Amino acid sequence: GAGVSQSPSNKVTEKGKDVELRCDPISGHTALYWYRQRLGQGLEFLIYFQGNSAPDKSGLPSDRFSAERTGESVSTLTIQRTQQEDSAVYLCASSVGLAGNEQFFGPGTRLTVL
């Protein structure tokens, strides 16, 4: 496809379970970002991948959160032992990687932790 895709679009889970969210960036985009948008809040930066460099994990809120990226393609965001406060829309974006370049956002995954 032409844009960033994310799956699943919706995920409902029980507290304490692990979840995996997937992002397929635009082909050729070397930079990939994960953000979290809680209800009524702005976007929070979580993690950033750029090429083969070590990811910038400075936004991850706890050690329950981790993310991986395979080369310059798919990324997965994993949340272990989910808590109710993890409920949010998780947005992925990609860009060509240079500062100031437009970030293209996916539609997001809405996570609800019961």
Add this chain to the structure above:
Amino acid sequence: GEDVEQSLFLSVREGDSSVINCTYTDSSSTYLYWYKQEPGAGLQLLTYIFSNMDMKQDQRLTVLLNKKDKHLSLRIADTQTGDSAIYFCAEDKGYSTLTFGKGTMLLVSP
């Protein structure tokens, strides 16, 4: 302040102009952005302005930047019902990640 600040809600009539304001945090931010989020959709970049500019116009959109006050505004001329969405202001502090405001919900009534 530490956060990018925006008013939460704006309501206008169709055909009026809308002005959405934002105060950002870092005077050294190189790029400032406006994103639009329609219900159930991801964010879409509307426009951006480089920090050495005071104004940028793009069709119905006008961006004004006041670096001294760290104030950014987005004016939408002849607002249409299709412009109803949440508008996010964001700054690029140079680390390639963006810092977003909480968004302004624009409601356009016929």
